[in-house]
Amino acid sequence: MKKNILVTVDSNYLYPLKIMLKSLFMNNPKEHFSIYLVHSSISAQQLESLETFIASEGHEFHPIQIDEELFSEAPTLLHYTKTMYYRLLAHKFLPQTIDRILYLDPDILVINPIRELYELDLEGYLYAAADHRTMPIVEINKIRFNPFDLEAYYNSGVLLMNLALQREVIDEKDIFNFVKKYHSKLIMPDQDIMNALYSKKIKGIDEVKYNYDARFYNIYKLKSNGKVDMDYVMNHTVILHFCGKKKPWRKNYSGKFYSLYKHYEKITKDTILALEDWKAESTSGKVY
Amino acid sequence: MKKNILVTVDSNYLYPLKIMLKSLFMNNPKEHFSIYLVHSSISAQQLESLETFIASEGHEFHPIQIDEELFSEAPTLLHYTKTMYYRLLAHKFLPQTIDRILYLDPDILVINPIRELYELDLEGYLYAAADHRTMPIVEINKIRFNPFDLEAYYNSGVLLMNLALQREVIDEKDIFNFVKKYHSKLIMPDQDIMNALYSKKIKGIDEVKYNYDARFYNIYKLKSNGKVDMDYVMNHTVILHFCGKKKPWRKNYSGKFYSLYKHYEKITKDTILALEDWKAESTSGKVY
Numbered sequence: 001m002k003k004n005i006l007v008t009v010d011s012n013y014l015y016p017l018k019i020m021l022k023s024l025f026m027n028n029p030k031e032h033f034s035i036y037l038v039h040s041s042i043s044a045q046q047l048e049s050l051e052t053f054i055a056s057e058g059h060e061f062h063p064i065q066i067d068e069e070l071f072s073e074a075p076t077l078l079h080y081t082k083t084m085y086y087r088l089l090a091h092k093f094l095p096q097t098i099d100r101i102l103y104l105d106p107d108i109l110v111i112n113p114i115r116e117l118y119e120l121d122l123e124g125y126l127y128a129a130a131d132h133r134t135m136p137i138v139e140i141n142k143i144r145f146n147p148f149d150l151e152a153y154y155n156s157g158v159l160l161m162n163l164a165l166q167r168e169v170i171d172e173k174d175i176f177n178f179v180k181k182y183h184s185k186l187i188m189p190d191q192d193i194m195n196a197l198y199s200k201k202i203k204g205i206d207e208v209k210y211n212y213d214a215r216f217y218n219i220y221k222l223k224s225n226g227k228v229d230m231d232y233v234m235n236h237t238v239i240l241h242f243c244g245k246k247k248p249w250r251k252n253y254s255g256k257f258y259s260l261y262k263h264y265e266k267i268t269k270d271t272i273l274a275l276e277d278w279k280a281e282s283t284s285g286k287v288y
Numbered sequence: 289m290k291k292n293i294l295v296t297v298d299s300n301y302l303y304p305l306k307i308m309l310k311s312l313f314m315n316n317p318k319e320h321f322s323i324y325l326v327h328s329s330i331s332a333q334q335l336e337s338l339e340t341f342i343a344s345e346g347h348e349f350h351p352i353q354i355d356e357e358l359f360s361e362a363p364t365l366l367h368y369t370k371t372m373y374y375r376l377l378a379h380k381f382l383p384q385t386i387d388r389i390l391y392l393d394p395d396i397l398v399i400n401p402i403r404e405l406y407e408l409d410l411e412g413y414l415y416a417a418a419d420h421r422t423m424p425i426v427e428i429n430k431i432r433f434n435p436f437d438l439e440a441y442y443n444s445g446v447l448l449m450n451l452a453l454q455r456e457v458i459d460e461k462d463i464f465n466f467v468k469k470y471h472s473k474l475i476m477p478d479q480d481i482m483n484a485l486y487s488k489k490i491k492g493i494d495e496v497k498y499n500y501d502a503r504f505y506n507i508y509k510l511k512s513n514g515k516v517d518m519d520y521v522m523n524h525t526v527i528l529h530f531c532g533k534k535k536p537w538r539k540n541y542s543g544k545f546y547s548l549y550k551h552y553e554k555i556t557k558d559t560i561l562a563l564e565d566w567k568a569e570s571t572s573g574k575v576y
Contacts, residue, residue, distance in 0.1 A: 111551060111554075112554075230541075230546050230547060230550045231539075231550060233547075233550075234547070234550040234551050234553065234554040235554055235557075251519075253518075256546070256547055257547045258518050258544070258547075259518060259521075259522070259544055259545045259546075259547055259548040260547040260548045260551055262518045262519060262521075262522040263399060263522050263548055265519075265522065266399075266400075266522040266523055269523075
C-alpha cells in the first residue's frame, strides 16, 4: 500500500526537504511513497527537479499549487505568509480519495521505518502528534494557552492526519476567527492554532520515537536515567527533528547528530549530482 | 574490476568488522569486493555467518586460516599474539594472483568511495599509508624511533599494499630479528615494525581523506583554520578511523561521530537479523 507524505515548504526549504526525503526513502526501502507538496510559489523548474529526484528513488510526486485568492479572507500575521494555513487546511486541497497522510517538516531525518506510526489507529482523532514534554517550552506554552485548558502542547512538525474526519470537523472560518481574535498571542501560528482549537482531538505519540528534538540529547538521557542513550535513539527513534533556529545544513551548527545529518546531506547531494550528470548526458545527445 | 580488501581480526572484532564492511558496501555501491580474512582461530560457525553476510551484500568472502606452526620461530611479545604478524606477512598467504589489496582495521567507517585510494600508483612503494601528523603521538613516536631516522610515523590501520613488491622485498626473518632485538621498545608492534623497517618505502596519503582520526575533530578543524569542518569531512573523508581505547560500539563512548557510527551499527544489525529470519524460515520448511 502506498503511503502518503505531506510537505508544505516554500522554496527556501527545498534543499533540506530533499535530505529529509532521502533519509525517509533509504530507511524505508520496502515502502512506496506518494509525496504531496502543497505550495503557492515554487517554480516549475524547481518542481521538475524535485519530481526527478523523487521519481529516481522510485516514488511518486504530486505538487498541489494553491491559488492565494482562496485565502483572500484569511487574516495575516506579522512575519508570516498565508502558507501557514496550508498544513491545517491540507484536507481541502488533497485528493478526496485519500483519508490519511503523514505531514513532515523539512528539518527532519527519518532514521527508521515509519510503518508503525503510519498505521496508527486514528479512530475519533484528527491528528496524532508528539507532546514535547521533555522541554521547558511546553510548560510556557501551556501557560500561554491557559484560557484553552490544554492538557498538552503538541509539536506540529510531525502530524499523522485523519483527513476523513478533518473534512467533517475542521472549518476554515473557525481558524480565521481564531487568528483575528488572538493574533497578538500567536508565536508559532499554525502550531498554536492546532493546539488551541483541536488539542483534545489529538492522539499523543511518543516524542522519543516520533519527534525527537535533536537539541536535547543530554536532557532525554538524563530524564530517562540513562536509558535513552545514543544506542537507544538509533534503535528506537524513527524521526529526528532538528528544531530551533540553528539548522544542521547551515554553517556553525553543532550537536550530537551533526555528523549523521551531514552524511545524509552528502548522500543526497551525490544523488542530485548523478541526476544532473544523467540529464546533461541525455540532453547532449551522447550515447553511452 | 574486483577490489581486494584484507582484514585480520580475531573473533572479538567480528561485530565491528561487519559494521565496517556494511559502510564500505553502502558507500561504494558500484564496486565488487573480495574480502580476505587472514585468521587463526575463528570458528566455522562464525565464518559461515560472515560469509552469509558478505554474500547477501553481493560480494565475495575468502577466509584464510593460518597454521600457527608456520610461526613457530617467530618471537612473541607480552600481551600480543602471533596474529600481529598477519598484516605484515599477508603477501605470503594471499593468492599469488593478486598484486594489490587494501588492508582495513575493523574500527573504521568507510563513508565515501575508495576507488581513488585503491587505484593509487604504488610503483616502487610497498605500502601507501597516512602519517598521523596532526597528532602529538607522531612526534613521540618519531623520538622513540630515532635510531631508525624516520621522516614520518605511519598509521597501519589503513594500508594499501603492493603485494607484488612485498613478495620480492619483505623477508620474515628481518621482521623476526627486529622483534628479538627491539622487543622492549615496541608499543604497537606491527605498526612499529612497519615504520622502522619500511618507512622509506611507504607512500604518504592524506590522513584527512584516508585515515581521519575520529577523536580529533576539533584539532583538525583548528589546524586547518576552520576548513576541515563537518561539511568538509563528510564531503572529502573516505575513511573515518575510531582510534584509541574507547570504541563507539561499546558503552559510554562519546564523540562527534557517535551518532553516525551508531546509525551504521543499527543498519548492520538489521541486516544480520533479516538474514537470521531468512535462515530460520528456510530451515523450518515454511514456504512464503
